[in-house]
Amino acid sequence: MTSxxxxxxxxxxxxxxxxxxxxxxxxxxxxxxxxxPLVGSFSSWVTLTIASLAMGMxxxxxxSGLTLVFGLMDVLNFGHGAFIAVGxxxxxxVLLPLAAMxxxxxxxxxxxxxxxxxxxxxxxxxxxGVVVExxxxxxxxxxxxKQILMTTGGLIVAEQAxxxxxxxxxxxxxxxxxxxxxxxxxxxxxxKYRLLVMLVGxxxxxxxxxxxxxxxxxxxxxAGVENREMVEALGYHVKRLFLGVFMVGSALAGLGGxxxxxxxxxxxxxxxxxxxxxxxxVVIIGGLGSVGGCFIGALLVAMVANYGGFxxxxxxxxxxxxxxxxxxxxxxxxxxxxxxx
Amino acid sequence: xxILSGDPPRSRVLSLLLIAIVVLLAITPFLFPGAKPLNVAAxxxxxxxxxxxxxxxxxxxxxxxxxxxxxxxxGSYAVAIALYGMGPSWAAVGTGIAIGLPLAALLALGIGxxxxxxxAIFFAMITLAVASAFLVLAxxxxxxxxxxxxxxxxxxxxxxxxxVFIKDFFxxxxxGRTLTYYIILIGCAGMILALLRVVNSPFGRVLQAVRENRFxxxxxxxxxVFHLTYANVIAALVAAAAGVLNAMWLRYxxxxxxxxxxxxxxxxLMVVIGGMGTIYGAIxxxxxxxxxxxxLQALMGAASEATASLGLPLxxxxxxxxxxxxxxxxxxxxxxxxFPTGIVGRLRGAPKPAD
Numbered sequence: 088m089t090s091x092x093x094x095x096x097x098x099x100x101x102x103x104x105x106x107x108x109x110x111x112x113x114x115x116x117x118x119x120x121x122x123x124p125l126v127g128s129f130s131s132w133v134t135l136t137i138a139s140l141a142m143g144m145x146x147x148x149x150x151s152g153l154t155l156v157f158g159l160m161d162v163l164n165f166g167h168g169a170f171i172a173v174g175x176x177x178x179x180x181v182l183l184p185l186a187a188m189x190x191x192x193x194x195x196x197x198x199x200x201x202x203x204x205x206x207x208x209x210x211x212x213x214x215x216g217v218v219v220e221x222x223x224x225x226x227x228x229x230x231x232x233k234q235i236l237m238t239t240g241g242l243i244v245a246e247q248a249x250x251x252x253x254x255x256x257x258x259x260x261x262x263x264x265x266x267x268x269x270x271x272x273x274x275x276x277x278x279k280y281r282l283l284v285m286l287v288g289x290x291x292x293x294x295x296x297x298x299x300x301x302x303x304x305x306x307x308x309x310a311g312v313e314n315r316e317m318v319e320a321l322g323y324h325v326k327r328l329f330l331g332v333f334m335v336g337s338a339l340a341g342l343g344g345x346x347x348x349x350x351x352x353x354x355x356x357x358x359x360x361x362x363x364x365x366x367x368x369v370v371i372i373g374g375l376g377s378v379g380g381c382f383i384g385a386l387l388v389a390m391v392a393n394y395g396g397f398x399x400x401x402x403x404x405x406x407x408x409x410x411x412x413x414x415x416x417x418x419x420x421x422x423x424x425x426x427x428x
Numbered sequence: 429x430x431i432l433s434g435d436p437p438r439s440r441v442l443s444l445l446l447i448a449i450v451v452l453l454a455i456t457p458f459l460f461p462g463a464k465p466l467n468v469a470a471x472x473x474x475x476x477x478x479x480x481x482x483x484x485x486x487x488x489x490x491x492x493x494x495x496x497x498x499x500x501x502x503g504s505y506a507v508a509i510a511l512y513g514m515g516p517s518w519a520a521v522g523t524g525i526a527i528g529l530p531l532a533a534l535l536a537l538g539i540g541x542x543x544x545x546x547x548a549i550f551f552a553m554i555t556l557a558v559a560s561a562f563l564v565l566a567x568x569x570x571x572x573x574x575x576x577x578x579x580x581x582x583x584x585x586x587x588x589x590x591x592v593f594i595k596d597f598f599x600x601x602x603x604g605r606t607l608t609y610y611i612i613l614i615g616c617a618g619m620i621l622a623l624l625r626v627v628n629s630p631f632g633r634v635l636q637a638v639r640e641n642r643f644x645x646x647x648x649x650x651x652x653v654f655h656l657t658y659a660n661v662i663a664a665l666v667a668a669a670a671g672v673l674n675a676m677w678l679r680y681x682x683x684x685x686x687x688x689x690x691x692x693x694x695x696x697l698m699v700v701i702g703g704m705g706t707i708y709g710a711i712x713x714x715x716x717x718x719x720x721x722x723x724l725q726a727l728m729g730a731a732s733e734a735t736a737s738l739g740l741p742l743x744x745x746x747x748x749x750x751x752x753x754x755x756x757x758x759x760x761x762x763x764x765x766x767f768p769t770g771i772v773g774r775l776r777g778a779p780k781p782a783d
Contacts, residue, residue, distance in 0.1 A: 232492060233768070236760075237764050237765070239693070240757055241761065243697075243756075244757040244758055247753050247757060251742075251748065252745065364560040370553070371550070371554065375550070404565075411554075
């Protein structure tokens with residue numbers, strides 16, 4: 088290579104950036120297209136794809152909190168599922184007494200109960216996150232083994248407390264009326280709630296990315312991860328910043344919990360436990376701590392579950408694991424390895 | 429001192445406790461005739477061995493695995509399927525053991541080689557995922573495992589409750605059930621002593637070195653992945669053997685009794701409350717936990733009714749017998765925080781740095 092091949096650096100060029108790794112981004116699209124001939128009918132393919140995207144977005148919302156907390160604070164919260172369940176239960180506190188309003192056939196009335204329910208769920212799970220961070224996690228920063236033990240203990244206590252407060256039965260949680268049913272385009276039916284879920288998921292994803300990459304808070308958080316002492320020396324409260332991150336992560340889990348409960352139209356205390364495994368798989372596939380990887384991982388897991396459930400129902404039950412093994416064979420640290428650890 | 433592997437309990441109270449537990453377990457069939465005490469005693473034996481094998485992983489190597497019940501389940505299911513398929517014969521028991529234990533060892537080897545290179549957190553998550561997949565498999569492959577119903581089977585003639593050896597031995601009938609109990613007691617005691625031997629061997633010291641500082645252990649020339657995998661395989665073998673004994677005692681293997689996530693949590697609670705990295709802690713932890721599980725509930729039921737009759741809000745719910753795990757969970761968190769060495773560590777009194 089001669090020196091003439093190198094383009095002269097012009098002053099307007101941005102800082103040199105690492106090459107973007109686009110292969111994982113294309114994976115979901117390739118997978119979806121590859122499934123089209125296998126599924127056969129176009130309309131069921133569209134339905135399955137929409138279902139996967141919606142499920143993926145919900146899993147992403149729940150998993151993003153976990154991956155944020157891990158990536159930024161190096162804390163693995165095995166009790167993350169508890170925030171999901173708490174969010175769902177809090178939503179029932181608002182939605183069930185006002186069942187008349189959520190049963191009314193008007194979008195505005197429905198939203199008038201749904202929005203407070205979601206906000207209440209996020210507020211309570213976020214507040215619980217603050218308590219958990221102060222009580223359980225603060226004493227064990229930097230000790231992974233103890234973090235796992237503490238948060239697992241927290242999960243047990245939270246699940247039992249939910250049973251004590253609400254009883255062991257499954258609580259039905261019907262969708263608000265105007266979110267039921269689907270739009271029919273040609274011979275393709277698209278469920279309304281799934282569209283809403285996809286919208287919310289995209290907003291959360293873009294919101295997290297913009298906050299981390301374009302705002303001063305994001306800059307401080309990323310800097311605090313890289314070199315905590317330095318950021319503290321500059322006069323910022325890294326502790327408080329991390330508490331905020333944990334709160335946001337827990338609130339996101341609560342949001343995901345409400346959406347999942349409405350999707351399944353039921354709430355029970357062990358839902359957090361069941362979802363934890365799915366979320367862990369997503370986080371592992373994406374690469375611990377990577378929000379983008381988590382997003383793609385969630386989509387992949389949901390796609391494999393939906394297409395798999397349609398094509399090979401028996402295999403679908405372990406498809407998550409097979410997907411995880413395949414991805415880890417290809418990239419042992421997940422799709423987007425976070426380089427700092 | 430060979431039998432204690434040169435690692436005595438090192439605390440008078442602990443020694444007395446251990447002796448009391450072992451003696452009580454040994455004479456339970458005579459002391460408390462009846463089905464329930466014997467069930468509780470058998471469960472204590474089996475869990476003591478299972479928890480001790482988990483302690484080899486958690487306490488001595490510092491790896492958190494959530495797949496331990498998977499190995500336990502493999503042992504249970506192997507002997508259950510063999511006895512169900514081949515009829516109640518000793519050949520079936522042998523076949524179950526001959527298939528179950530190597531299968532558990534192979535799987536442990538696979539998981540170890542696949543994921544022990546990574547960090548503790550990654551390992552914990554991967555084992556959790558693998559174990560949940562295994563649980564799903566066990567409940568779905570109903571032609572083999574009986575699905576959610578599990579497999580019930582009968583034991584060889586000699587071990588059946590109907591087989592009476594001595595009609596009246598100081599007022600107690602010595603039956604096949606009693607024989608099964610003593611097989612379990614001796615088998616579990618043997619496994620725990622073997623584990624004590626393992627952790628006090630040079631191999632066990634290397635495991636502790638890996639736990640304390642993996643990088644330094646590697647720098648000293650130890651192949652840490654090899655040691656960790658080896659420990660993983662030993663733990664899996666003991667867990668599978670405990671599973672075999674459990675299935676033989678229950679004459680049944682199903683997802684709820686041998687594979688469920690709640691058993692995994694129970695094991696974790698027992699290790700931590702008893703004392704990580706001590707092996708003796710497994711005996712103490714299992715005894716306390718299972719006694720609590722079986723007898724605390726009655727106590728809580730009484731307290732719950734008392735508070736309910738006083739008209740207190742919420743408290744009856746919190747004290748409801750089904751909520752006993754809530755209190756043990758709180759105890760667990762408190763002991764991770766305040767007594768990281770558990771009961772045994774406390775009794776020994778030598779404050780060791782945790783982690």
